[in-house]
Amino acid sequence: MLKTKTTEVIIAYDISNSKTRTRLFNQLKDVGMISVQKSVMWGRLLPADIALAKRILKHELNKGTDKAFILVSKLSENANFYGLPMDFAEYDQHAIF
Secondary structure (H helix, E strand, O other): OOOOOOEEEEEEEEOOOHHHHHHHHHHHHHHOOEEEEOOEEEEEEOHHHHHHHHHHHHHHOOOOOOEEEEEEOOHHHHOOOOOOOOOHHHHHHHOOO
């Protein structure tokens, strides 16, 4: 059986327009991302989903006012959490791989 490799990514964005910000949030959620904080999302994505997230960002961002980045990260393994921690097990139960 062929196992497809996923990559942990963090996407953070600063978008001035509320409608655009909400639309972007929903589209990234559809790709498989979960909200970590306001305007910060995390997910385990396939290479095609990472490419899709990049296309979504390019399409939705206003180059004059907005900014975003995608960071490859092992958040589930390397982060030190303070306060309410992320529940990665809950994410794994709902993810499609």
